[in-house]
Amino acid sequence: MKxxxxxxxxxxxxxxxxxxxxxxxxxxxxxxxxxxxxxxxxMHWGHTSSDNLMDWQHLPVALFPDNEYDKDGCFSGSALSxxxxxxxxxxxxxxxxxxxxxxxxxxxxxxxGLLPSQIHAVSKDNGLSFTKSLPxxxxxxxxxxxxxxxxxxxxxxxxxxxxxxxxxxxxRKQGSxxxxxxxxxxTWEYEGKWTHPDFGWGWECPDLFTLDGYDVLIFSPxxxxxxxxNQVSMYLVGRMNWETFNFEIFxxxxxxxxxxIYAPQTFSHNNRRIMIGWLRQYHPFxxxxxxxxxxxxxxxxxxxxxxxxxxxxxxxxKRGEIFHQQSNKDITLSIEKLCDIELVxxxxxKINLGGILITFDAHQGQLIVDRTQVYFEHTENxxxxxxxxxxxECTLRIFIDHCVVEFFAEKGQESCICxxxxxxxxxxxxxxxxxxxxxxxxx
Ligand code: FRU
Numbered sequence: 006m007k008x009x010x011x012x013x014x015x016x017x018x019x020x021x022x023x024x025x026x027x028x029x030x031x032x033x034x035x036x037x038x039x040x041x042x043x044x045x046x047x048m049h050w051g052h053t054s055s056d057n058l059m060d061w062q063h064l065p066v067a068l069f070p071d072n073e074y075d076k077d078g079c080f081s082g083s084a085l086s087x088x089x090x091x092x093x094x095x096x097x098x099x100x101x102x103x104x105x106x107x108x109x110x111x112x113x114x115x116x117x118g119l120l121p122s123q124i125h126a127v128s129k130d131n132g133l134s135f136t137k138s139l140p141x142x143x144x145x146x147x148x149x150x151x152x153x154x155x156x157x158x159x160x161x162x163x164x165x166x167x168x169x170x171x172x173x174x175x176x177r178k179q180g181s182x183x184x185x186x187x188x189x190x191x192t193w194e195y196e197g198k199w200t201h202p203d204f205g206w207g208w209e210c211p212d213l214f215t216l217d218g219y220d221v222l223i224f225s226p227x228x229x230x231x232x233x234x235n236q237v238s239m240y241l242v243g244r245m246n247w248e249t250f251n252f253e254i255f256x257x258x259x260x261x262x263x264x265x266i267y268a269p270q271t272f273s274h275n276n277r278r279i280m281i282g283w284l285r286q287y288h289p290f291x292x293x294x295x296x297x298x299x300x301x302x303x304x305x306x307x308x309x310x311x312x313x314x315x316x317x318x319x320x321x322x323k324r325g326e327i328f329h330q331q332s333n334k335d336i337t338l339s340i341e342k343l344c345d346i347e348l349v350x351x352x353x354x355k356i357n358l359g360g361i362l363i364t365f366d367a368h369q370g371q372l373i374v375d376r377t378q379v380y381f382e383h384t385e386n387x388x389x390x391x392x393x394x395x396x397x398e399c400t401l402r403i404f405i406d407h408c409v410v411e412f413f414a415e416k417g418q419e420s421c422i423c424x425x426x427x428x429x430x431x432x433x434x435x436x437x438x439x440x441x442x443x444x445x446x447x448x
Pocket of ligand 1: 020021037048080081082096155156209210267268
């Protein structure tokens with residue numbers, strides 16, 4: 006049942022990817038990790054590294070609570086590779102008061118029970134261990150909310166100084182971004198704020214970068230309430246004004262048609278902007294000792310104000326031999342739940358993929374993915390995902406990895422990344438329609 010080519014911890018709970026970077030010849034991914042169990046709590050930074058972003062080597066926990074500023078958790082943050090040193094900024098958390106939740110985990114009491122500060126730390130051993138600079142680089146100040154400011158994303162500007170963006174709330178009424186500037190990563194100066202009333206009451210995990218001539222903000226608003234889901238990752242494409250700190254919005258959208266993805270992070274390497282997101286699974290599948298996984302690494306691009314996301318080309322190295330290839334006929338087949346499928350859909354088509362119903366309406370240019378029959382009860386409770394604006398002849402790539410299925414139409418113009426219950430998801434594939442199909446094994 007465990008995914009084979011999607012990252013999971015060896016055991017225990019994971020959430021957000023943190024500190025994504027390329028450093029000293031390797032890719033590194035840190036992640037929110039509870040070493041004590043399979044539910045959220047006691048946040049540490051787990052650590053893994055890779056040569057190709059696909060095969061990950063598990064490494065010891067890299068960051069753990071050990072001082073008065075982060076004694077209750079090392080929350081999300083980001084990394085910068087500077088010569089031999091790996092610099093990180095993360096949110097240290099203290100709880101004002103504690104309570105024990107239904108899983109026996111100590112958490113903050115009340116909605117505003119967190120006491121955050123932003124901490125800078127440096128590793129000289131490729132992320133195996135970190136030296137924290139204390140007191141915190143960015144304490145709570147008159148611009149930030151006393152409980153809900155977190156998730157520093159740090160980068161080096163074209164002008165040559167460093168900038169950090171933080172997710173914040175304006176008095177629990179609307180979300181905001183706070184910007185700070187530094188020349189040495191140790192001392193930080195407040196620069197400005199951007200806030201907007203349309204996206205929930207507070208923002209987590211902001212990530213702001215330039216791509217294909219646009220500015221792109223990816224963020225995770227709280228209090229969005231769409232289909233009864235409270236927290237959903239979004240993106241804005243537009244233009245950031247670094248004098249006024251106003252973000253002019255050209256286009257706004259949810260990040261993915263399925264809301265399992267949350268708190269993604271991006272990094273840039275060799276002219277690619279790569280994103281990895283957390284897939285929200287809240288309880289282990291039966292008798293498994295891990296909870297949560299990451300999406301495939303996705304390469305981002307912007308065309309006509311739309312953010313495209315498509316798996317990096319390294320994913321192709323996982324392709325083994327062709328398992329099945331066929332054109333223009335109806336199909337009933339038993340497949341392995343570990344494969345990479347390429348389809349060209351050439352007219353109205355109905356597909357039943359192990360209980361996931363996929364319908365393509367060529368006239369409307371709409372592809373609907375419906376996972377109602379196979380949904381996992383401990384994930385986001387929303388199961389029908391329409392994807393619009395597709396051409397009458399549409400390409401579709403599907404990655405199956407036991408309990409995760411990722412759909413990419415038209416090379417990432419629309420996508421749908423979903424968790425399925427491996428106990429309900431079957432290996433039967435039925436297609437009625439005019440298609441070209443190639444199924445590759447995964448090796
Ligand atoms: C997003 C988030 C972050 C926070 C972290 C704690 O999922 O809530 O805002 O830093 O998770 O684990």
